[in-house]
Amino acid sequence: MTTHSTPEPWSELADLVLRIAREIQFRGYTDPDAVGLSPSEGTVMRRLQHVDESTPTELAAETGLQRTNLSVVLRSLESKGLVERSTSPRDRRYVTVSATERGNRNYRLVRQEWGRAVSEAAGGDGDDLEAALSLLRAIESGLVEARPATSGRSGARAE
Template sequence: MEADLADLAEAIIGVGRELRLRPYPDVVELTASEAHVMRHIDHHPGVTPSELARATGLQRSNMSTALRTLENRGFVERRTDPHDARGVNLFPTRRAGENLKRLRRQWAQQLSGALGGDTKDAAAATALLARVEAALMADRLG
Protein backbone atom coordinates (compact mmCIF):
# COMPACT_ATOMS: atom_id res chain seq x y z
CA MET A 1 0.00 0.00 0.00
CA GLU A 2 2.82 2.45 0.83
CA ALA A 3 4.44 1.82 -2.55
CA ASP A 4 1.09 2.36 -4.32
CA LEU A 5 0.63 5.72 -2.62
CA ALA A 6 4.21 6.77 -3.35
CA ASP A 7 3.66 5.76 -6.98
CA LEU A 8 0.48 7.85 -7.04
CA ALA A 9 2.36 10.90 -5.71
CA GLU A 10 5.08 10.40 -8.30
CA ALA A 11 2.50 10.07 -11.09
CA ILE A 12 0.78 13.29 -9.98
CA ILE A 13 4.09 15.15 -10.08
CA GLY A 14 4.93 13.69 -13.48
CA VAL A 15 1.58 14.56 -15.05
CA GLY A 16 1.76 18.10 -13.64
CA ARG A 17 5.23 18.54 -15.05
CA GLU A 18 4.22 17.27 -18.49
CA LEU A 19 1.23 19.61 -18.59
CA ARG A 20 3.44 22.57 -17.63
CA LEU A 21 5.99 21.74 -20.34
CA ARG A 22 3.44 21.95 -23.16
CA PRO A 23 3.09 25.14 -25.19
CA TYR A 24 -0.43 26.53 -25.05
CA PRO A 25 -1.17 28.94 -27.89
CA ASP A 26 -3.49 31.81 -26.99
CA VAL A 27 -2.92 31.31 -23.25
CA VAL A 28 -1.06 33.85 -21.14
CA GLU A 29 1.62 31.85 -19.35
CA LEU A 30 2.09 32.32 -15.62
CA THR A 31 4.97 31.42 -13.35
CA ALA A 32 4.39 28.58 -10.91
CA SER A 33 3.76 31.06 -8.06
CA GLU A 34 1.42 33.18 -10.18
CA ALA A 35 -0.51 30.10 -11.26
CA HIS A 36 -0.77 28.91 -7.64
CA VAL A 37 -2.08 32.30 -6.50
CA MET A 38 -4.44 32.58 -9.46
CA ARG A 39 -5.82 29.08 -8.90
CA HIS A 40 -6.70 29.91 -5.30
CA ILE A 41 -8.34 33.22 -6.23
CA ASP A 42 -10.33 31.46 -8.98
CA HIS A 43 -11.57 28.88 -6.48
CA HIS A 44 -12.11 31.43 -3.68
CA PRO A 45 -13.20 34.77 -5.16
CA GLY A 46 -13.19 37.47 -2.49
CA VAL A 47 -10.29 35.96 -0.56
CA THR A 48 -8.22 38.45 1.45
CA PRO A 49 -4.46 38.76 0.89
CA SER A 50 -3.81 37.29 4.36
CA GLU A 51 -6.06 34.30 3.67
CA LEU A 52 -4.37 33.87 0.31
CA ALA A 53 -0.89 33.83 1.84
CA ARG A 54 -1.94 31.25 4.43
CA ALA A 55 -3.78 29.03 1.96
CA THR A 56 -1.06 29.02 -0.70
CA GLY A 57 1.79 28.52 1.75
CA LEU A 58 3.88 31.00 -0.19
CA GLN A 59 6.18 33.37 1.65
CA ARG A 60 4.51 36.74 1.97
CA SER A 61 7.05 38.46 -0.31
CA ASN A 62 6.64 35.82 -3.07
CA MET A 63 2.87 35.99 -2.80
CA SER A 64 2.93 39.79 -2.96
CA THR A 65 5.15 39.74 -6.04
CA ALA A 66 2.91 37.22 -7.81
CA LEU A 67 -0.21 39.15 -6.84
CA ARG A 68 1.23 42.47 -8.02
CA THR A 69 2.20 40.90 -11.38
CA LEU A 70 -1.26 39.36 -11.77
CA GLU A 71 -2.88 42.72 -11.05
CA ASN A 72 -0.60 44.50 -13.54
CA ARG A 73 -1.49 41.92 -16.19
CA GLY A 74 -5.20 42.45 -15.58
CA PHE A 75 -5.89 39.05 -14.01
CA VAL A 76 -6.76 40.10 -10.46
CA GLU A 77 -8.64 43.05 -9.07
CA ARG A 78 -8.76 44.35 -5.52
CA ARG A 79 -12.08 45.51 -4.12
CA THR A 80 -12.72 47.20 -0.83
CA ASP A 81 -14.02 44.73 1.74
CA PRO A 82 -17.73 45.52 2.21
CA HIS A 83 -17.45 44.62 5.92
CA ASP A 84 -14.23 46.53 6.64
CA ALA A 85 -13.29 49.52 4.48
CA ARG A 86 -9.65 49.10 5.56
CA GLY A 87 -9.43 45.64 4.00
CA VAL A 88 -9.47 44.33 0.44
CA ASN A 89 -10.78 41.26 -1.28
CA LEU A 90 -9.26 39.70 -4.38
CA PHE A 91 -11.25 38.66 -7.43
CA PRO A 92 -10.37 37.13 -10.79
CA THR A 93 -11.10 39.40 -13.75
CA ARG A 94 -12.92 38.52 -16.94
CA ARG A 95 -9.50 38.36 -18.66
CA ALA A 96 -8.36 35.77 -16.11
CA GLY A 97 -11.53 33.76 -16.65
CA GLU A 98 -11.08 33.77 -20.42
CA ASN A 99 -7.44 32.71 -20.08
CA LEU A 100 -8.39 29.89 -17.69
CA LYS A 101 -11.14 28.72 -20.04
CA ARG A 102 -8.65 28.48 -22.93
CA LEU A 103 -6.11 26.70 -20.71
CA ARG A 104 -8.66 24.18 -19.41
CA ARG A 105 -9.78 23.43 -22.98
CA GLN A 106 -6.19 22.76 -24.01
CA TRP A 107 -5.54 20.63 -20.91
CA ALA A 108 -8.63 18.58 -21.72
CA GLN A 109 -7.40 18.06 -25.28
CA GLN A 110 -3.95 17.01 -24.02
CA LEU A 111 -5.37 14.52 -21.53
CA SER A 112 -7.94 13.15 -23.96
CA GLY A 113 -5.19 12.56 -26.50
CA ALA A 114 -2.93 10.95 -23.90
CA LEU A 115 -5.76 8.63 -22.89
CA GLY A 116 -6.70 7.80 -26.46
CA GLY A 117 -10.12 9.31 -25.82
CA ASP A 118 -10.86 6.86 -22.97
CA THR A 119 -11.99 9.33 -20.31
CA LYS A 120 -14.42 7.10 -18.40
CA ASP A 121 -12.34 7.19 -15.19
CA ALA A 122 -11.58 10.93 -15.29
CA ALA A 123 -14.35 12.00 -12.89
CA ALA A 124 -13.39 9.35 -10.31
CA ALA A 125 -9.71 10.31 -10.57
CA THR A 126 -10.61 13.99 -10.17
CA ALA A 127 -12.72 13.26 -7.08
CA LEU A 128 -9.90 11.23 -5.52
CA LEU A 129 -7.29 13.91 -6.19
CA ALA A 130 -9.58 16.68 -4.89
CA ARG A 131 -10.07 14.69 -1.68
CA VAL A 132 -6.31 14.19 -1.31
CA GLU A 133 -5.59 17.88 -1.97
CA ALA A 134 -8.20 19.03 0.55
CA ALA A 135 -6.91 16.66 3.24
CA LEU A 136 -3.27 17.62 2.66
CA MET A 137 -4.13 21.30 2.79
CA ALA A 138 -6.20 20.91 5.95
CA ASP A 139 -3.31 19.02 7.58
CA ARG A 140 -0.82 21.74 6.59
CA LEU A 141 -3.06 24.56 7.85
CA GLY A 142 -3.77 22.69 11.07
Protein backbone atom coordinates in the same frame (compact mmCIF):
# COMPACT_ATOMS: atom_id res chain seq x y z
CA MET B 1 12.74 10.06 14.27
CA THR B 2 10.28 7.40 13.18
CA THR B 3 9.97 6.63 9.51
CA HIS B 4 6.85 5.09 8.09
CA SER B 5 6.98 2.68 5.23
CA THR B 6 4.73 3.74 2.36
CA PRO B 7 3.47 1.11 -0.07
CA GLU B 8 5.21 1.59 -3.41
CA PRO B 9 2.01 2.21 -5.43
CA TRP B 10 1.31 5.38 -3.36
CA SER B 11 4.88 6.58 -3.87
CA GLU B 12 4.52 5.93 -7.59
CA LEU B 13 1.20 7.83 -7.66
CA ALA B 14 2.75 10.85 -5.93
CA ASP B 15 5.71 10.90 -8.30
CA LEU B 16 3.46 10.38 -11.31
CA VAL B 17 1.16 13.27 -10.36
CA LEU B 18 4.18 15.59 -10.10
CA ARG B 19 5.54 14.41 -13.46
CA ILE B 20 2.16 14.84 -15.15
CA ALA B 21 1.76 18.35 -13.73
CA ARG B 22 5.20 19.26 -15.06
CA GLU B 23 4.39 17.90 -18.51
CA ILE B 24 1.15 19.90 -18.63
CA GLN B 25 3.05 23.07 -17.70
CA PHE B 26 5.88 22.28 -20.13
CA ARG B 27 3.51 22.15 -23.12
CA GLY B 28 2.57 25.80 -23.03
CA TYR B 29 -0.58 26.91 -24.83
CA THR B 30 -1.70 26.75 -28.44
CA ASP B 31 -4.22 29.58 -28.17
CA PRO B 32 -2.47 32.94 -28.67
CA ASP B 33 -4.88 34.56 -26.19
CA ALA B 34 -3.73 32.28 -23.36
CA VAL B 35 -1.55 34.00 -20.77
CA GLY B 36 1.12 31.74 -19.33
CA LEU B 37 1.49 31.74 -15.55
CA SER B 38 4.11 30.67 -13.07
CA PRO B 39 3.10 27.84 -10.72
CA SER B 40 2.46 30.35 -7.91
CA GLU B 41 0.40 32.60 -10.19
CA GLY B 42 -1.64 29.58 -11.27
CA THR B 43 -2.24 28.63 -7.64
CA VAL B 44 -3.62 32.10 -6.88
CA MET B 45 -5.80 32.16 -9.99
CA ARG B 46 -7.23 28.72 -9.17
CA ARG B 47 -8.14 29.93 -5.69
CA LEU B 48 -9.80 33.08 -7.06
CA GLN B 49 -12.05 30.89 -9.21
CA HIS B 50 -13.71 29.69 -5.98
CA VAL B 51 -14.26 33.06 -4.28
CA ASP B 52 -15.49 36.44 -5.49
CA GLU B 53 -12.79 38.24 -3.57
CA SER B 54 -10.19 37.58 -0.92
CA THR B 55 -7.78 39.58 1.20
CA PRO B 56 -4.08 39.02 0.54
CA THR B 57 -3.75 37.48 4.02
CA GLU B 58 -6.57 35.02 3.27
CA LEU B 59 -5.03 34.20 -0.13
CA ALA B 60 -1.66 33.50 1.45
CA ALA B 61 -3.26 31.16 3.99
CA GLU B 62 -5.48 29.42 1.42
CA THR B 63 -2.71 28.88 -1.15
CA GLY B 64 0.10 28.07 1.27
CA LEU B 65 2.22 30.91 -0.13
CA GLN B 66 4.28 33.13 2.12
CA ARG B 67 2.81 36.63 2.33
CA THR B 68 5.93 38.27 0.85
CA ASN B 69 5.89 35.87 -2.11
CA LEU B 70 2.19 36.48 -2.60
CA SER B 71 2.81 40.23 -2.94
CA VAL B 72 5.19 39.57 -5.84
CA VAL B 73 2.69 37.18 -7.45
CA LEU B 74 -0.17 39.69 -7.12
CA ARG B 75 1.89 42.48 -8.71
CA SER B 76 2.67 40.19 -11.64
CA LEU B 77 -0.96 39.11 -12.05
CA GLU B 78 -2.06 42.75 -11.90
CA SER B 79 0.45 43.72 -14.58
CA LYS B 80 -1.04 40.98 -16.81
CA GLY B 81 -4.55 42.32 -16.18
CA LEU B 82 -5.69 39.09 -14.50
CA VAL B 83 -6.45 40.37 -10.99
CA GLU B 84 -7.36 43.66 -9.43
CA ARG B 85 -7.02 44.99 -5.92
CA SER B 86 -9.58 47.30 -4.39
CA THR B 87 -10.48 48.74 -1.03
CA SER B 88 -12.79 46.46 0.91
CA PRO B 89 -16.33 47.84 0.99
CA ARG B 90 -16.83 46.15 4.38
CA ASP B 91 -13.78 47.65 6.05
CA ARG B 92 -11.90 50.38 4.20
CA ARG B 93 -8.69 49.49 6.06
CA TYR B 94 -8.37 46.29 4.03
CA VAL B 95 -7.63 45.52 0.40
CA THR B 96 -9.38 42.74 -1.46
CA VAL B 97 -8.19 40.85 -4.51
CA SER B 98 -10.42 39.50 -7.23
CA ALA B 99 -9.98 38.00 -10.67
CA THR B 100 -10.78 40.29 -13.56
CA GLU B 101 -12.99 39.13 -16.42
CA ARG B 102 -9.77 38.65 -18.41
CA GLY B 103 -8.39 36.52 -15.55
CA ASN B 104 -11.53 34.36 -15.44
CA ARG B 105 -11.54 33.99 -19.23
CA ASN B 106 -7.84 33.05 -19.21
CA TYR B 107 -8.43 30.42 -16.53
CA ARG B 108 -11.26 28.84 -18.54
CA LEU B 109 -9.13 28.92 -21.69
CA VAL B 110 -6.02 27.29 -20.19
CA ARG B 111 -8.15 24.75 -18.31
CA GLN B 112 -9.70 23.68 -21.63
CA GLU B 113 -6.23 23.33 -23.14
CA TRP B 114 -5.09 21.22 -20.16
CA GLY B 115 -8.17 19.02 -20.58
CA ARG B 116 -7.52 18.51 -24.30
CA ALA B 117 -3.87 17.67 -23.68
CA VAL B 118 -4.69 15.14 -20.96
CA SER B 119 -7.52 13.58 -22.97
CA GLU B 120 -5.31 13.23 -26.05
CA ALA B 121 -2.47 11.77 -23.96
CA ALA B 122 -4.88 9.19 -22.54
CA GLY B 123 -6.14 8.34 -26.01
CA GLY B 124 -9.57 9.66 -25.08
CA ASP B 125 -10.06 6.71 -22.73
CA GLY B 126 -12.13 7.99 -19.82
CA ASP B 127 -13.50 4.68 -18.56
CA ASP B 128 -11.97 5.10 -15.10
CA LEU B 129 -12.00 8.89 -15.10
CA GLU B 130 -14.68 9.39 -12.43
CA ALA B 131 -12.92 6.98 -10.06
CA ALA B 132 -9.58 8.71 -10.70
CA LEU B 133 -11.11 12.15 -10.11
CA SER B 134 -12.71 10.97 -6.88
CA LEU B 135 -9.41 9.56 -5.61
CA LEU B 136 -7.44 12.67 -6.58
CA ARG B 137 -10.00 14.98 -4.91
CA ALA B 138 -9.75 12.93 -1.71
CA ILE B 139 -5.95 13.11 -1.85
CA GLU B 140 -6.02 16.87 -2.40
CA SER B 141 -8.44 17.39 0.47
CA GLY B 142 -6.37 15.24 2.80
CA LEU B 143 -3.15 17.03 1.87
CA VAL B 144 -4.71 20.46 2.41
CA GLU B 145 -6.06 19.33 5.79
CA ALA B 146 -2.63 18.07 6.80
CA ARG B 147 -0.77 21.15 5.54
CA PRO B 148 1.86 22.15 8.11
CA ALA B 149 1.72 25.66 9.54
CA THR B 150 5.46 26.26 9.13
CA SER B 151 7.90 28.61 7.43
CA GLY B 152 5.54 31.55 7.40
CA ARG B 153 2.61 29.65 6.01
CA SER B 154 -0.74 29.77 7.68
CA GLY B 155 -2.44 26.60 8.79
CA ALA B 156 -5.73 27.64 7.15
CA ARG B 157 -7.46 24.74 5.50
CA ALA B 158 -9.92 26.46 3.17
CA GLU B 159 -10.11 25.63 -0.52
